[in-house]
Amino acid sequence: xxxxxxxxxxxxPSKVLFEDADLLAFHDVAxxxxxxxLVIPKRHLASLAxxxxxxxxxxxxxxxxxxxxxxxxxxxASGFRVVxxxxxxxxxxxxxxxxxxxGGRAMAWPPG
Ligand code: DGP
Numbered sequence: 001x002x003x004x005x006x007x008x009x010x011x012x013p014s015k016v017l018f019e020d021a022d023l024l025a026f027h028d029v030a031x032x033x034x035x036x037x038l039v040i041p042k043r044h045l046a047s048l049a050x051x052x053x054x055x056x057x058x059x060x061x062x063x064x065x066x067x068x069x070x071x072x073x074x075x076x077a078s079g080f081r082v083v084x085x086x087x088x089x090x091x092x093x094x095x096x097x098x099x100x101x102x103g104g105r106a107m108a109w110p111p112g
Contacts, residue, residue: 004096008042017072023061025069025101034104035073035080039065045097047086066101075103083111 006012007026014026017037028036041058045051051059063082070076080103085092 002044002096003094004038004040004098005044008040017069018065022058023065025065028100032100033102033107035069035075035102037069037073037101039069039099039101041097046095047092047097048084049086051097062097062099066099069101070103073101073103079103081107 001011003012007014008024014024014029017025017027019025019042022043023039023041025037025039028038030036039062041062043058045055045058066080066082067076070080080101083100083102084097085100
């Protein structure tokens with residue numbers, strides 16, 4: 001079982017912001033900004049590169065959950081960035097789909 005599957009079932013503890021039957025939002029262990037929350041599907045899906053039509057509903061839920069993260073952490077008005085690293089070139093280190101929700105400071109573009 002992968003690291004985020006273990007976090008999803010509570011086998012590895014995390015600082016949970018909110019969850020429902022399908023997804024979990026929890027604080028990143030190595031925050032890159034004042035707010036850095038990860039949103040994951042509880043069911044294992046390796047990355048967007050592996051996503052299929054059958055995953056459309058959960059992908060929509062994950063996207064909407066980023067808005068809830070921003071509202072609950074107080075960064076909806078100031079702005080936030082959502083990142084999904086997929087594969088080696090993007091630097092994906094945990095191979096369970098996760099959306100980074102990052103905010104609370106100004107960010108540069110393009111990313112490194
Ligand atoms: P990525 O590089 O996109 O695969 O991001 C993985 C993120 O996961 C990274 O920002 C650090 C975070 N992370 C790794 N292990 C843990 C953990 O055990 N707990 C929590 N809360 N976050 C973790």
